[in-house]
Amino acid sequence: MTLQIPLEHSNCSDCPIRHRAVCAHCDGDELAELEEIKYYRTFEAGQTIIWSGDQMNFVGSVVSGIASLTQTMEDGRTQMVGLLLPSDFVGRPGRESAAYDVLATTDVVMCCFRKKPFEELMARTPHIAHRLLQMTLDELDAAREWMLVLGRKTAREKIASLLSIIARRDASISKDRRAEPIVFDLPLTREAMADYLGLTLETVSRQMSALKKDGVILLEGKRHVTIPDMGRLMEEAGDDTDGGFLV
């Protein structure tokens, strides 16, 4: 999903974008400049961070918590079009207004930069622009993989795909040994999963139960997931078995 900074690198700063955009080619002036235009904001679970169509006066990245980009039709049908995990970037340099609602799915801390100065810095600093292009291309890849999920996969495959995406992101942070079970807490409600996958929450619930019954996943409570065999999960997702690990 979108973008990710290995957390062990965040000692570079408590703000991921500094590492991603700047530290790779560290430059004291740029760091100082970023520091000046930087500020933090916190949001509670369920709060709307940005309304679609609003003027956007900042860009930034998620420090902790989960946010989502969602689109809503007049009759209330909603589709999540982006999932923002810690270290993901928010905002569109060069665009004045937001294209989607950004919702805090859990409590969220964001590190923000005032947009105008950030853009000016970007214009003067080729490697920041380059970094941003790479990040955007990553997001585009993620969106397109997601389109295959939405358009062609069954409900069971959709759930397996989502679990494997989350598991992969979690696992790659801690370790990439493939054989051992992967354990994590689901950061999404059943409803958020449904909005992600184009399903209803009832179907999500049923398929979670089915995957549990079949031993593909283990569930403790409603959110704590153990994946005993990642290969098995990826078969269920309809991906080739180890594609995700080779990316």
Added chain:
Amino acid sequence: MTLQIPLEHSNCSDCPIRHRAVCAHCDGDELAELEEIKYYRTFEAGQTIIWSGDQMNFVGSVVSGIASLTQTMEDGRTQMVGLLLPSDFVGRPGRESAAYDVLATTDVVMCCFRKKPFEELMARTPHIAHRLLQMTLDELDAAREWMLVLGRKTAREKIASLLSIIARRDASISKDRRAEPIVFDLPLTREAMADYLGLTLETVSRQMSALKKDGVILLEGKRHVTIPDMGRLMEEAGDDTDGGFLV
């Protein structure tokens, strides 16, 4: 979908990317350099232009014809994840291999640039990098709009959405008067439409017939479409009535 250069500007050159990437801030040296690394390739309808996973040694843009980015699962289910119309850009600066199959839906002429020199030029030329970032953001927006279509719209709404996207692109090239009927030839087979929308070709056919019966569209033969009332079509698509024209 994706990107578009008004065709009346193409007198700047027969190759769209020169206009998009360069001419806005014309510079003789850059133009000469692009000219050197440029070449044309033609493909027949049905041919695969690029295989997913292949080494990509060029970037470029579509001069004429329609190409599509598609993903295929092992069992043959396929989903189109990008539709490339004339003037759209192909390729991922900074990536070595292709992420999707690129198929020629009709006969296609591409204008290509050898990738290595193009990237070098890009590194030296901020406004090309900037242009590319804007194009990629546009594609990301298109992909996310498409995700709403795939995840939450009914078959009828999906067809109406596709027709309105194609009509809008066609219409904006010639004129943007809203009241008059819009006429165009569908560049896609029913099967390609199905792959675009996550449907079967039978469902596409049925919904086309239904829209015709209800007077939302007029059909002469199988491909020639007239849209008497664009607002009506957009209502059927579930979009707000004039959103598309305000973009």
Added chain:
DNA sequence: TCACCCACTTGATCTCGGTCAAGGTATCTG
């Protein structure tokens, strides 16, 4: 002119996931 092909249409039937409805469980509050 006929045979063939390809893209498309239409019909009959089936099925997956949506809808509606009832319960369950954990946490918080008065």
Added chain:
DNA sequence: CAGATACCTTGACCGAGATCAAGTGGGTGA
């Protein structure tokens, strides 16, 4: 502790779209 609330599960039923199966029509080549 009772009641409220938010989140989740499960069951019964239904319908939109998939699947399977003919059939149509226009274009091409022998």
